[in-house]
Amino acid sequence: xxxxxxxxxxxxxxxxxxxxxxxKADGTVNRAALPAIFxxxxxxxxxxxxxxxxxxxxxxxxxLTMGPSRAAEVIREALYRGAxxxxxxxxxxxxxxxxxxxxxxxxMAIKKLAPFHLIFAGRQAIDGDTAQVGPQVAEKLRIPQxxxxxxxxxxxxxxxxxxxxxxxxxxxVKGKLPVAITxxxxxxxxxxxxAKRIMKYKHARxxxxxxxxxxxxxxxxxxxxxxxxxxxxxxxxxxxxEKLGLSxxxxxxxxxxxxxxxxxxxxxxxxxxxxxxxxxxxxIDSHVIG
Amino acid sequence: xENKNIFVYCEITEEGSVADVxxxxxxxxxKIADELRxxxxxxxxxxxxxxxxxxxxxxxxxxxxxxxxxxxxxYRTMPHSAILSGFLENNRPExxxxxxxxxxxxxxxxxxxxxxxxxxxxxxxxxxxxxYDKKSDTTYKNLxxxxxxxxxxxxxxxxxxxxxxxxxxxxxxxxxxxxxxxxAPEMVISTIDVEDYVTDADLTIEIxxxxxxxxxxxxxxxxxxxxxxYGVGSKENFALLHExxxxxxxxxxxxxxxxxxxxxxHERQVGQTGVTVRPKLYIACGISGAVQHRAGMEQSAxxxxxxxxxxxxxxxxxxxxxxGTVESVIPKMxxxxxxxxx
Numbered sequence: 168x169x170x171x172x173x174x175x176x177x178x179x180x181x182x183x184x185x186x187x188x189x190x191k192a193d194g195t196v197n198r199a200a201l202p203a204i205f206x207x208x209x210x211x212x213x214x215x216x217x218x219x220x221x222x223x224x225x226x227x228x229x230x231l232t233m234g235p236s237r238a239a240e241v242i243r244e245a246l247y248r249g250a251x252x253x254x255x256x257x258x259x260x261x262x263x264x265x266x267x268x269x270x271x272x273x274x275m276a277i278k279k280l281a282p283f284h285l286i287f288a289g290r291q292a293i294d295g296d297t298a299q300v301g302p303q304v305a306e307k308l309r310i311p312q313x314x315x316x317x318x319x320x321x322x323x324x325x326x327x328x329x330x331x332x333x334x335x336x337x338x339x340v341k342g343k344l345p346v347a348i349t350x351x352x353x354x355x356x357x358x359x360x361x362a363k364r365i366m367k368y369k370h371a372r373x374x375x376x377x378x379x380x381x382x383x384x385x386x387x388x389x390x391x392x393x394x395x396x397x398x399x400x401x402x403x404x405x406x407x408x409e410k411l412g413l414s415x416x417x418x419x420x421x422x423x424x425x426x427x428x429x430x431x432x433x434x435x436x437x438x439x440x441x442x443x444x445x446x447x448x449x450x451i452d453s454h455v456i457g
Numbered sequence: 458x459e460n461k462n463i464f465v466y467c468e469i470t471e472e473g474s475v476a477d478v479x480x481x482x483x484x485x486x487x488k489i490a491d492e493l494r495x496x497x498x499x500x501x502x503x504x505x506x507x508x509x510x511x512x513x514x515x516x517x518x519x520x521x522x523x524x525x526x527x528x529x530x531x532y533r534t535m536p537h538s539a540i541l542s543g544f545l546e547n548n549r550p551e552x553x554x555x556x557x558x559x560x561x562x563x564x565x566x567x568x569x570x571x572x573x574x575x576x577x578x579x580x581x582x583x584x585x586x587x588x589y590d591k592k593s594d595t596t597y598k599n600l601x602x603x604x605x606x607x608x609x610x611x612x613x614x615x616x617x618x619x620x621x622x623x624x625x626x627x628x629x630x631x632x633x634x635x636x637x638x639x640x641a642p643e644m645v646i647s648t649i650d651v652e653d654y655v656t657d658a659d660l661t662i663e664i665x666x667x668x669x670x671x672x673x674x675x676x677x678x679x680x681x682x683x684x685x686x687y688g689v690g691s692k693e694n695f696a697l698l699h700e701x702x703x704x705x706x707x708x709x710x711x712x713x714x715x716x717x718x719x720x721x722x723h724e725r726q727v728g729q730t731g732v733t734v735r736p737k738l739y740i741a742c743g744i745s746g747a748v749q750h751r752a753g754m755e756q757s758a759x760x761x762x763x764x765x766x767x768x769x770x771x772x773x774x775x776x777x778x779x780x781g782t783v784e785s786v787i788p789k790m791x792x793x794x795x796x797x798x799x
Binding site: 300 | 796798
């Protein structure tokens with residue numbers, strides 16, 4: 168019996184580095200100016216999954232992502248670092264999906280990959296920070312979840328023991344497979360790319376990407392089927408259209424505001440003894456301190 | 458059965474107490490219930506809950522439900538979600554509020570998925586309001602506006618669930634007030650039969666071992682915070698902040714950059730990925746004031762910025778801006794505070 172590990176990954180805009188140049192003149196975030204990166208905690212998840220794969224003979228590691236055509240980049244990245252195969256779930260009909268619709272799509276794709284034994288995902292993605300998709304996928308697959316995993320203590324073909332981070336400490340839990348695991352940023356960082364794997368997978372492409380290539384790679388892809396990154400749309404995963412995209416998303420965005428902090432009348436003070444003395448007196452008199 | 462109640466899931470802490478965020482949500486939930494002229498219901502899941510039931514008294518709960526069983530403490534996802542989702546399926550309140558703690562963020566999405574309803578994570582504000590949908594020419598009355606920072610804290614989004622019930626949200630700790638009522642309604646307590654909800658299939662994940670560290674650093678409820686950023690420059694300079702904090706009877710907070718640089722412990726981090734604080738006085742030292750940081754402290758009553766950069770964004774929200782270095786300003790503050798309080 169094969170042992171199948173599925174890792175959910177996401178390509179995200181790098182919201183941690185929203186500098187002045189990433190803001191448009193009207194003060195809104197210029198998403199196009201932000202680099203698209205591999206969601207940081209998904210890399211922790213990939214590493215944890217790779218460690219399990221290394222410890223279980225014949226284990227197979229599949230990465231699954233949902234996103235636009237460009238998201239194939241994170242699949243290639245995962246292949247360079249040790250994943251065996253990647254699937255891109257992509258369809259215009261997915262646009263506008265909230266976490267409920269997203270978890271529906273991902274769970275339908277995972278069901279197509281059955282039998283699976285372990286699902287890994289980062290705790291949360293930095294563009295939304297919701298941490299909802301992992302547990303929602305687990306619920307839709309009717310399997311238990313273990314969140315905030317920090318380390319796999321032991322993994323066998325039918326059981327896993329995990330150390331997980333709590334608000335005030337850690338706990339070790341043990342459970343029968345299948346289990347869905349979300350991985351915390353305090354887990355081990357992901358191993359780097361492997362030179363050999365880069366050589367092997369640098370031409371890995373989805374069908375849509377191949378169509379946009381200038382060179383004709385048809386022969387190469389026939390000889391090396393592992394270069395094909397599979398693309399799945401709504402029909403491929405047998406999804407019901409009313410459960411995805413905007414119609415499958417109960418949450419609606421009513422309003423988006425840019426953070427504008429109203430300027431207060433700020434008194435500017437020098438760092439001289441006199442002015443700081445003055446300030447401290449004022450704070451004491453107004454009972455802010457004292 | 459559908460009802461119009463406001464419902465709060467009360468979280469039990471490691472010490473068996475009720476989490477602050479749950480009390481904050483009860484306070485907010487009572488206000489919303491008054492606005493919508495409905496009842497406030499709450500559920501506590503755990504073991505030996507007599508004390509917890511006393512702790513939530515006075516917050517205006519009309520009906521408190523207790524699920525008390527030894528398998529329910531410490532928290533485990535599956536039995537807790539079996540009870541909560543089963544209970545909510547039977548009752549379908551109008552609004553469900555859960556703290557955005559590690560436990561709440563583990564539990565809430567599983568429940569929302571089970572109930573097929575919308576969930577907004579990490580709200581910082583909740584309001585009641587109407588919504589007009591152009592496409593269907595429908596006006597939705599009294600929806601819960603779930604307001605949260607998004608996109609790494611660079612925008613604030615208002616999320617609504619027009620169609621599905623309950624409207625669910627997790628809410629960040631510390632962003633709402635915790636306040637007992639002067640005159641609370643009578644709280645009716647009922648117990649839930651745990652065996653009606655939890656099956657053996659919910660118990661397949663077992664806890665092997667736990668290491669709980671008592672929380673040593675907790676800046677959440679401090680009235681005076683001396684916060685340092687990357688601009689403080691070193692761990693040694695952070696010692697100056699500690700000195701001022703000791704003198705003023707406060708504590709030291711930090712920006713993410715300062716925590717990443719190793720100047721301060723992670724528990725001191727204020728902002729989007731840290732804690733939200735609202736002290737009487739917040740002295741921001743060498744903090745430029747990225748939106749992510751300001752989101753966690755902008756509600757401070759008084760803000761003083763100590764910065765060498767007169768154009769630091771934090772100055773825009775400061776009541777006082779002192780142009781100077783930490784090394785020169787902080788010792789002077791200590792000196793003049795001592796002199797003036799003698």
